[in-house]
Amino acid sequence: MFEPLRAHAPAFGGDWPVLDDLQRLLDECGVPVRNANGLPLRLVPPARRRELPEQRYEARVFVRGELETRERNWHDLMNVLVWRAFPAAKAALNARHYEEQALRQSGNRGPAQDALTLFDEGGVIVVSDDEGLLGLLRAFRWKDLFWRSRGEVCSRMRFFVFGHALYEKALAPFTGITARAVLLPPPPSVVTRPRELLARLDVSLAARLCDPAAVAQTRDLAPVPVLGVPGWCTDNEREEYYDDPEHFRPGRQGRD
Numbered sequence: 367m368f369e370p371l372r373a374h375a376p377a378f379g380g381d382w383p384v385l386d387d388l389q390r391l392l393d394e395c396g397v398p399v400r401n402a403n404g405l406p407l408r409l410v411p412p413a414r415r416r417e418l419p420e421q422r423y424e425a426r427v428f429v430r431g432e433l434e435t436r437e438r439n440w441h442d443l444m445n446v447l448v449w450r451a452f453p454a455a456k457a458a459l460n461a462r463h464y465e466e467q468a469l470r471q472s473g474n475r476g477p478a479q480d481a482l483t484l485f486d487e488g489g490v491i492v493v494s495d496d497e498g499l500l501g502l503l504r505a506f507r508w509k510d511l512f513w514r515s516r517g518e519v520c521s522r523m524r525f526f527v528f529g530h531a532l533y534e535k536a537l538a539p540f541t542g543i544t545a546r547a548v549l550l551p552p553p554p555s556v557v558t559r560p561r562e563l564l565a566r567l568d569v570s571l572a573a574r575l576c577d578p579a580a581v582a583q584t585r586d587l588a589p590v591p592v593l594g595v596p597g598w599c600t601d602n603e604r605e606e607y608y609d610d611p612e613h614f615r616p617g618r619q620g621r622d
Contacts, residue, residue: 367536367598370451370526370564371444382438385409388446399453402461405431407449412436428464440537444530451564452528454572459486462575477583485581487531490545490590491567493552494523500549504588506617509608512594524552525595526567532592539593541613546587548574589617 368375378387389409392399398406412434413421426432433449435442449456459482466479475483494500499518502511512519527533527545535543553566574580581587591614593599594607601607608614 367527367539367592368533369560370528371447371533373561374447374450383443384437385411385435388435388443391450392446399449400457401427401431402457403428403431407431407433409433409435409446422467424460424463424467427460440534441531444533448528448530448533452568452571454568455528455575458572458575462578462581465578478578478581481581481584481586482575484546484584485529485548485587487529488545489528489587490532490547490592491526491528491571492523492547492549492588492590493526493567494549495551496522499523503547503549503590506589506615508591508594508614509605512596512602513605513608516596520596525590525598526564528571536592539599541593541610543592545590545592546584547590548581549588550574591615 374391383391392407392409400406407427408431410426410432413426423434426434433446435446462482463479466476466482470476470479492500492503496518499511499515499522502515527536528548529545532543532545548571550567550570553563553570594602594614596602599607
């Protein structure tokens with residue numbers, strides 16, 4: 367589940383990183399992580415007050431390039447690591463948030479902001495060009511997908527955690543964790559190295575998120591019971607694991 371972060375987290379060793387350590391990670395290789403305005407992302411302590419619109423979390427990222435980050439906090443640590451792993455997609459997500467916030471002067475959240483937040487916190491990227499498998503996922507046919515089609519899933523689908531809250535939950539996973547997915551086609555078959563694959567997916571996801579018609583409401587995101595994904599839980603190596611209706615719910619569209 368931590369595959370997208372694997373290349374970046376070891377930079378800290380076994381100690382909790384301070385903000386300076388995290389900032390160096392974002393600035394590594396001479397190509398700093400930037401927001402959609404082209405500003406290098408700078409980590410700052412959380413603001414005490416957010417009375418004005420430009421002081422809100424997403425606005426500070428978009429306008430000033432300031433990412434509020436608490437030290438010794440798993441949630442915020444995972445967020446920084448996701449910015450490092452998926453910089454283009456996180457920047458696009460932040461820009462959409464800012465645009466939606468500007469459209470809604472009342473301060474109340476709209477359906478697009480709810481969907482964007484849901485994906486930002488608990489999103490997963492599902493990569494496949496197999497319409498049969500994707501159809502099973504969309505129809506909530508979990509046992510057909512993860513057990514009866516297990517071999518095909520392992521060879522023709524990939525799952526990449528995106529949401530930083532989902533990474534935090536993965537530290538101590540529990541039955542019932544549900545992610546919300548964006549479905550993407552795979553990159554060209556010549557792309558085989560992990561970093562290159564993630565970089566291609568980052569660009570593809572960013573392009574999807576930049577589209578105002580994409581992720582416009584929560585129903586645009588396909589639910590995925592996380593611990594059903596082959597390889598993400600040893601218990602799911604047994605067929606009966608997928609018979610729990612509280613975990614693998616049929617949803618409005620599906621039936622077993």
